[in-house]
Amino acid sequence: MRRTAEDAEKTRLALLEAALMSFEEKGWRGATFEHIAERAGVTRGALNHHFRSKTELLSAALEWGWSSYGNRLFTADTADTVVDPAGWLTSLLVEYTTLLQDDPLFRALASTTVLVAPQVSGTSPDKTAxxxxxRTRIADALAAVESIRPTPALSAETSAGMVLTFLQGLTVTAVTRPHDLPQPDDLGTAMSALVRGLLTM
Known part of the structure; x- marks a missing residue:
């Protein structure tokens, strides 16, 4: 029976998810093609059909993960952020931190990014892209603040870089010291204070 393109895409997504979970659980060496295929519920041949090497699989999983979660986190149209850029940015930071704490796949993406990817030479810059x-989406949203603060101390681009640096710091913290992340009761207040400080500089 011939597989459809839809079946092939489902298999590919299952492999990407299984790869992230396996890399988090087993590390680079322990996450074998056999283990990843078994976790995805497919044969080793199916995995080889989609990915020629573990490095290629890692690169694809990172690119897919950060792009997919980016689409989820940036659901609001940039025009919507003009009304309340501080509220939008606070919501983004709260949702990102909540995902790190509650979503096993996002935690696996963070762990793989921080602990596995640096060990592997030849990974593509897709995650960085x-x-x-x-960064561009955050900068576009923060540019709306300039209509409120005509002469901001920091440009929207610089502020966006600071936000991205903070997000990366949250990612490292989630992997290395998760108990240091703001807890749910304080999360909204902590992120709101951070955003207020950033936007009033």
């Missing part, structure tokens, strides 16, 4: 897109 996805995060560059995040």
């Amino acid at each position: 996805a995060l560059d897109g995040w």
Whole structure:
């Protein structure tokens, strides 16, 4: 029976998810093709059909993960952020931190990014490209603040870089010291204070 393109895409997505979970659980060496295929519920041959090497699989999983979660986090149209840029940015930071704490796949993406990817030579810059897109979207949203603060101390681009640096810091913290992340009861207040400080500089 011939597989459809839809079936092939489902298999590919299952492999990407299984790869991230396996890399988090087993590390680079322990996450074998056999283990990843078994976790995805497919044969080793199916995995080989989609990815020629573990490095290629890692690169694809990182690019897919950061792009997919970026699409989820940036659901609001940039025009919507003009009304309340501080509220939008606070919501973004709260949702990102909540995902790190509650979403096993996002935590696996963070862990793989921080602990596995640096060990592997030859990984593509796709993850960086996805995060560059995040920076652009944040900068576009923060540019709306300039209508409120005609002479801001920091440009929207610089502020966006600071936000991205903070997000990356949250990612490292989630992997290395998760108990240091703001807890749910304080999360909204903590992020709101951070955004207020950033936008009033």
